[in-house]
Amino acid sequence: MGKIYDVSMSIEPQMPVYKNKAEKRPVFEAISTHEEKGVQETRLCLDLHTGTHIDAPWHMLADGETVDSYALEDLMGPCKVVDLTGVRGVITPQDLAGQAEHGGFLLIKTKNSFSEEFQPDFVYLGADAARYLAEIGVRGVGTDALGIERAQPGHETHKILFQHRIVVIEGLRLAEVPAGSYRLVVAPLKIKGVEAAPARVFLIE
């Protein structure tokens, strides 16, 4: 097996969260400690969109499927990492031209990967670019921002992707990954009946 790139964000109290909202931070509680009971045990409260995660259609579509509708086979396969670190603001179809492949995953590496802080002006996928990816028929698209779009009215980018059953992966860490072709594995927690799941995600060279 080739080199493995772990492209997952570390979940910890001071990690970046969407818009830096305090209520979106993970909260750790030690329910047993070595000092008191000789065993360490932790309870964690987290928004399902914390760190690296996948969104399911129900996140934005009232009649959309939940995250358990994805089998593991839907979440692994050939993948291209594209370098869009020069892009500011919105990603357009022109930025993606010739990069995406039918049936494959596309991970978008932007300047977001080079900051450990939440970026209010994060680079995001425009609705036109989402339509372009749907036309090509990609299996999934991933971003190193905490959101695939940036508060566009009506959440158009999300909805276009979900309507075409394109897997949406958010919160990737791609700073160390050269642009190129890989095999992608997305391993979300197996959670029933919800709109998203935190995931461990890695690329195999």
Next chain:
Amino acid sequence: MGKIYDVSMSIEPQMPVYKNKAEKRPVFEAISTHEEKGVQETRLCLDLHTGTHIDAPWHMLADGETVDSYALEDLMGPCKVVDLTGVRGVITPQDLAGQAEHGGFLLIKTKNSFSEEFQPDFVYLGADAARYLAEIGVRGVGTDALGIERAQPGHETHKILFQHRIVVIEGLRLAEVPAGSYRLVVAPLKIKGVEAAPARVFLIE
């Protein structure tokens, strides 16, 4: 790639939890709904030992390493699934004779895999069997019980495994998996500074 067996437990409100303790159940909270805000968003509180998960040495050793000390490369590799569905009570070295391989993972399929309820008399790994696996030098051991041991005094089984840096995987679902040789992938959430992490785990034929 061969057939994939998802051996992870589904995380949901009524899932089995250790000793059926109410405080160990996952709690789901809808912090935004389609009806009220047009977007679904969930917060989840869960014990890190919920469902399928890995334990790190700090769980039982006061000076032990935390779960982020495992790289992904430590958590995947050749694996044998052994059928111990005939065993009741404690698993002994005799039950494992000839099954484990140096540097490989061993997953133990017992009667636990055939119940969706917590089993107070679940089949567990005895301290002698843990010592046997340490001698062989397995990389990791997994069980379809929620615990690798059953309240033995001093948590001897856990401690032997951790002292030999053997990865401990608990809460597997193996009912559908024939005994045999596979490639194992354990993908825990990347959580910093804690004693365990829930994981998506699968076998490749």
